[in-house]
Amino acid sequence: xxxxxxxxxxxxxxxxxxxFLTVFPFIVPxxxxxxxxxxxxxxxxxxxxxxxxxxLLSFGHAALFGLGAYGAGMALVYLKTGLxxxxxIGVAAASMGAAGIGYFCLKRRGxxxxxxxxxxxxxxxxxxxxxxxxxxGGDDGLRNIPLxxxxxxxxxxxxxxxxxxxxxFLFVICALSLLVIRRILDSPFGTVLxxxxxxxxxxxxxxxxxxxxxxxxxxxxxFFSGLAGALYAVYFHLxxxxxxxxxxxxxxxxxxxxxxxxxxxxxFIGAAIFLLLQDLLSTVTKSWQLFVGGIFMLFVxxxxxxxxxxxxxxxxxxxxQE
Amino acid sequence: xxxxxxxxxxxxxxxxxxxxxxxVLLAIGLSLIFGLxxxxxxxxxxxxxxxxxxxxxxxxxxxxxxxxxxxxxxATGLLGLIVEKVTIRRLYGRDLNYPLLLTFGLSFVMVxxxxxxxxxxxxxxxxxxxxxxxxxLGFAMFPKYRVxxxxxxxxxxxxxxxxxxxxxxxxxxxxxxRDSLMVRALGIDISKIWFLVFGMGTGLAGIAGLLAAPMRxxxxxxxxxxxxxxxxVVVVGGMGSIWGAVVAGILIGEVVSMIxxxxxxxxxxxxxxxxxxxxxxxxxxxxxxxxxxE
Numbered sequence: 001x002x003x004x005x006x007x008x009x010x011x012x013x014x015x016x017x018x019x020f021l022t023v024f025p026f027i028v029p030x031x032x033x034x035x036x037x038x039x040x041x042x043x044x045x046x047x048x049x050x051x052x053x054x055x056l057l058s059f060g061h062a063a064l065f066g067l068g069a070y071g072a073g074m075a076l077v078y079l080k081t082g083l084x085x086x087x088x089i090g091v092a093a094a095s096m097g098a099a100g101i102g103y104f105c106l107k108r109r110g111x112x113x114x115x116x117x118x119x120x121x122x123x124x125x126x127x128x129x130x131x132x133x134x135x136x137g138g139d140d141g142l143r144n145i146p147l148x149x150x151x152x153x154x155x156x157x158x159x160x161x162x163x164x165x166x167x168x169f170l171f172v173i174c175a176l177s178l179l180v181i182r183r184i185l186d187s188p189f190g191t192v193l194x195x196x197x198x199x200x201x202x203x204x205x206x207x208x209x210x211x212x213x214x215x216x217x218x219x220x221x222x223f224f225s226g227l228a229g230a231l232y233a234v235y236f237h238l239x240x241x242x243x244x245x246x247x248x249x250x251x252x253x254x255x256x257x258x259x260x261x262x263x264x265x266x267x268f269i270g271a272a273i274f275l276l277l278q279d280l281l282s283t284v285t286k287s288w289q290l291f292v293g294g295i296f297m298l299f300v301x302x303x304x305x306x307x308x309x310x311x312x313x314x315x316x317x318x319x320x321q322e
Numbered sequence: 323x324x325x326x327x328x329x330x331x332x333x334x335x336x337x338x339x340x341x342x343x344x345x346v347l348l349a350i351g352l353s354l355i356f357g358l359x360x361x362x363x364x365x366x367x368x369x370x371x372x373x374x375x376x377x378x379x380x381x382x383x384x385x386x387x388x389x390x391x392x393x394x395x396x397a398t399g400l401l402g403l404i405v406e407k408v409t410i411r412r413l414y415g416r417d418l419n420y421p422l423l424l425t426f427g428l429s430f431v432m433v434x435x436x437x438x439x440x441x442x443x444x445x446x447x448x449x450x451x452x453x454x455x456x457x458x459l460g461f462a463m464f465p466k467y468r469v470x471x472x473x474x475x476x477x478x479x480x481x482x483x484x485x486x487x488x489x490x491x492x493x494x495x496x497x498x499x500r501d502s503l504m505v506r507a508l509g510i511d512i513s514k515i516w517f518l519v520f521g522m523g524t525g526l527a528g529i530a531g532l533l534a535a536p537m538r539x540x541x542x543x544x545x546x547x548x549x550x551x552x553x554x555v556v557v558v559g560g561m562g563s564i565w566g567a568v569v570a571g572i573l574i575g576e577v578v579s580m581i582x583x584x585x586x587x588x589x590x591x592x593x594x595x596x597x598x599x600x601x602x603x604x605x606x607x608x609x610x611x612x613x614x615x616e
Contacts, residue, residue: 055419057419057423059426104598104601104602107601107605108557108601108605108606108607110418111356111360111362111418111422112556114362115362115553115554115556116557116597116601118550118553119550119553119554119557119594119597120594120598122547122550122594126590126591126594129590130587130591131587131591246550250426250430253423253426257423287434287438289430289431289433289434290430290431290435292430293427293428293429293430293431294427294431296423296426296427296430297409297424297427297428300424300427301409301412301413301424304416
């Protein structure tokens with residue numbers, strides 16, 4: 001954490017983290033869950049651009065994730081585009097959605113912001129469910145999304161069907177995204193985000209156009225959330241309606257808090273723990289949400305820094321003592 | 323109005339009023355809690371749902387709706403008091419986001435708890451026998467129960483207003499909303515007032531749930547959609563006053579009722595589009611007291 005002049009390079013611990021991800025699918029119970037963790041980890045890191053770095057609590061990121069999923073899905077199903085074009089269309093849909101939703105939600109500050117994001121996400125949910133159900137598949141979601149190979153026409157073409165192949169495809173995209181997010185947060189722009197988080201009024205009186213900066217952060221956040229959504233759709237061959245439902249927003253909030261919103265990789269770790277916990281609990285009990293909700297409450301009360309944040313504090317404290 | 327008779331127009335207005343009244347009860351509770359404690363209660367919709375289930379429980383036990391009408395606000399309010407004492411109290415003085423996150427987690431726990439006890443599928447809720455059937459309002463026939471909901475809510479809101487305006491406790495609550503530090507400086511233990519107001523707000527949510535139950539049945543997920551709608555009411559009306567909540571609640575009720583009548587497809591999205599329009603025209607809400615609570 002903190003402001004540094006690392007430029008384009010990742011710190012050693014972040015490189016170690018990326019190295020760890022290369023063997024990750026062999027550590028978890030099964031490969032499919034590693035894929036889910038990468039997708040939601042990316043989503044949570046995109047989300048944290050707003051929550052951890054700008055201090056904006058959004059309850060509507062399902063809208064951006066869902067726009068990415070439906071955007072990519074529709075491009076692949078109806079326009080029969082290639083893989084990257086499809087994903088790009090999803091990301092573009094989410095970024096534009098973020099620009100629009102952010103414009104409205106940032107008209108009201110403070111606690112109204114969270115309420116508005118939740119409301120606009122619900123608007124998109126109902127639009128997909130009723131008004132545009134001919135195109136979105138309504139309640140069933142958008143089905144049979146193809147997964148074209150990774151290819152450069154005339155040069156090469158590699159299929160990424162199958163959990164492990166898809167994992168390494170995801171890995172490349174996630175590693176690049178991590179690099180870009182780190183770069184954004186280390187830039188002067190990222191420093192302004194921190195200034196807004198710490199003291200919005202002071203940032204304003206320093207001459208920053210606070211609303212404009214927040215809006216740009218919202219769009220960045222939408223970009224990565226949409227990317228995660230697009231990857232979700234191509235991985236599962238499906239854009240289910242519940243990607244747009246408030247529970248998706250709720251999951252990403254929980255992941256980010258559990259992992260640690262004040263840290264860079266915390267949200268990723270939160271996503272891993274959330275999904276592994278959900279996987280484990282749902283084999284034991286139908287009421288896994290009871291436990292996940294309870295654990296989340298305990299974290300808010302006693303470990304607001306999250307798992308990674310608390311661990312970091314411990315390590316730092318030990319270092320100081322030595 | 324194309325092809326719409328005067329009678330059906332007035333009937334639709336009346337339905338809108340009734341839908342709005344449920345919003346009013348929820349929005350007042352949200353505003354009271356936020357105004358005094360700066361806590362956004364994300365679990366407000368869940369208390370609404372819990373109130374409906376408490377009603378189901380009590381009606382099943384006694385077979386009497388009127389006893390439930392007394393029991394539900396007490397039970398829901400009591401749960402609210404426990405929640406405040408055990409959890410929310412620890413978060414005062416921290417960032418405003420924490421109580422919001424905490425009550426968000428709480429809503430998961432409560433919904434899942436209700437599912438465990440009463441099952442996932444929900445159930446119907448009988449209209450109390452004295453209120454079955456229509457009543458002639460002169461211009462149209464209207465279900466007795468819906469008229470009852472309108473009257474009951476009006477009585478509750480009026481009682482609440484009198485309480486806040488005419489009693490000492492109400493005076494302290496209003497003062498605490500303006501400046502809780504000053505109230506404390508005058509020797510009043512404001513944390514006791516917060517405790518009480520959280521119980522009041524959740525009690526109001528519970529009674530709203532009970533009143534709504536005979537019209538829509540009870541279901542574990544009935545709370546969250548109601549919460550989102552009441553957020554819209556609060557965004558439109560602002561969290562400044564009871565009357566802001568009343569006007570905005572009724573207005574949103576009318577919008578839902580009218581749009582559903584003319585364009586059934588748009589019924590569920592209308593309220594959000596209305597909110598977006600209000601934001602464009604009056605960014606600080608219809609009765610915007612910008613700055614006070616932002």
